[in-house]
Amino acid sequence: MWFQIDRSNDKTLTQQVYEQLRQFILNGDMKKDEKLPSTRELASSLGVSRNIVLEVYDQLVAEGYLIVRPRAGTFVAPGSLFQTSGSKESLQKEEFIHNKNQDIIDFRAATPAMDHFPRKTWGRLAKDICFDVPDMIFGYQSSDGLPELKEEISRYILRSRGVVCQPHQIMITSGATQALSLITEILMRDNQNVAVEDPVTDEMRTIFSYRGAHLCPIPVDDKGIQPEFLSEESPPGFVFVLPSHQFPMGVTLTIQRRIQLIEYARRCNSYIVEDDYDSEFTYEGTPVHSVQGLDPERVIYVGTFSKILSPALRIGYIVLPTGLVDEFKKLKWYTDRHHPSLEQLILTRFIREGYLDRHIRKMKRIYKQRREALVNSLKRHFPGCTILGHAAGMHLVAEFPNVSFTQQIIDWVCKHGVKIYSAEQYSLLKGSHENKIVLGYGSLSVEVIEEGVRRIKEAMVSFSG
Ligand SMILES: Cc1ncc(COP(=O)(O)O)c(C=O)c1O
Known part of the structure; x- marks a missing residue:
């Protein structure tokens, strides 16, 4: 038994000895019927008074962990073995998994470079705002968000994305996730059908189906969603699209199809829900x-x-047609009142003082380098593979001739230290994307990307399933 006694600890010595001895018994480090050292022996080896050990033994006897056999000594009671979540074995197991995972290169899509979050600027603004804002900011605010942030966002999306709106049409939400959840709740009241691109992001699709939507998959080709597959007989309440950079296929919706979509929505009294999650990062041509x-x-x-x-900020927004604004404000209020005000103010200054534009310029350079490293490594190791989609965002799709990315091959690659994702997992109608994988590069350095592709190659060469 190895006790750790720390006299500078806030816990009393009795507490420390009690907790550790109890844990030894629960873990099985002390087995059933094992005899404990005498109180004098243990006290002297721990350098504590005998009274402390006596008190601990009494307590553990009272709780049933120990039994006293007259003239024989104190023993561990039967039935005291129990793996608690903090037990040594489970801690070792967690540590093992943690260490193992540290070495795994994860090409998960939609993960930004967390090592480049502008900590200094954000931290400074947070401190200034906390000290400087008037007291009323610490009270309840309007459910749609602070006017100053909505003003900044309306200007930003007009110049960068051509989004036309007045600030009062904007609602600040907890990420796109909450935005889509609110949209689903309101638009599904009259119509349970939701049309989605196929393949589609599994997380967003789950938001709809979780609320009981009937999903209508609409196929995507190299020009984006194909509007001719939308039903005229039973149109959906809304069509969910990612027109700038489709997930996962990476294609950009052509202008002809955009017009077709809008004409369809007008004709069928439906809405288009446009998720514009990563279009700031475009590496070739002008962003649409x-x-x-x-x-x-x-x-x-x-x-x-x-x-x-960063996803940790949990800040997103919806730009609403004017007729829907009041309904959304009500729902947001009953959902969570409003988005945290201090965070909104930090972001307002971050945009107003030019830090956002600067950060985007910097990240665009970094992501471009990472994308190039991934494309070059893939071409070097797999000359037959084709990179699909537009050079944008933080992921790409690679198509391999004569390979089917079954779970077996994905598990095999994982055994070689790399996590890859088959495009087929995002499909609703199965069978069209088995030879493609989705590789996210946003959070991986150039060196890690190159090592990752090398490991994929090594795994695929040795795969015999
Ligand atoms: C297509 C798509 N849109 C938006 C998001 C962002 O969601 P949120 O703003 O809630 O973090 C994600 C997250 O992975 C996504 O895949």
């Missing part, structure tokens, strides 16, 4: 403007700061 700019009364635009800054 939003669909919302074509018809602000038919398109509900969803934006997020999760990719440009």
Whole structure:
């Protein structure tokens, strides 16, 4: 038994000895019927008074962990073995998994570079704001968000994404996740059908189905969603699209199809929900403007700061057609009152003082380098593979001739220290994307990306399933 006694600890010595001895018994480090050292022996080896050990033994006898056999000594009672969550074995197991995971290169998509969060600026603004804001900021505010932030966002999305709106049409939400959850709740009241691109992001799709939506998959080709597959007989309450950079396929919706979509929504009294999650990062050509700019009364635009800054901020927003604003404000109020005000003020200054534009410029350079490293490594190790989609965002899709990315091969690659994701897992109608994988590069350095692709190659060469 190895006790750790710390006299500077806030816990009393009795507490320390009691907790550790109890843990030895629960863990099985002291087995049933094992005899404990005498109180004098243990006290002297721990350098504590005998009274402390006596007190601990009495307590453990009273609780049933120990039994006293007259003239024989004190023993561990039967039935005291129990793996608590903090037990040594489970801690060792957790540590093992942690260490193992540290070495795994995870090409998970939609993960930004967390090592580049502008900590200094954000921290300074947070401190200034906390000291400087008037007292009323610490009270309840309007459910749609602070006017100064909505003003900054309206200017930012007009110049960067061509989104046309007045600040009062904007609602600040807890990420795109809450935005889509509120949209689903309101638009599904009259119509349970939701049309989604196929393949589609599993997380967003789950938000709809969790609320009871009937999903209508609409196929995506190299020009984006194909509007001719939308039903004229039973149109959906809304069509969910990622027109700037489809997830996962990475394609950009053509202008002809954007117009077709809007005409469909007008004809069928439906809405288009546009999720514009990572379009700030475009590495070739000029970024295409939003669909919302074509018809602000038919398109509900969803934006997020999760990719440009950090998912931890939980700040997103919805740009609503004017007729829907009041309904959304009510629902948001009954959901969580409003988004945290201090965070909103920090972001307001971050945008107003030019830090956001600077951060985006810097991250664009970094992501471009990471993307190039991934493309070059793939071409070097797999000359037959094709990179699909537009050079944008933080992930790409690689198509391999004559390979089917079954769970078996994905598990095999994982055994070689790399996590990859098959495009097929995002499909609703199965069978079209088995030879493609989705590789996220946002949070991986150039060296890690190169090592990751090398490991994929090593795994695939040795795969014999
Ligand atoms: C398509 C898509 N949109 C938006 C988001 C961002 O969600 P949130 O703003 O809630 O972090 C994600 C997250 O992975 C996503 O995959």
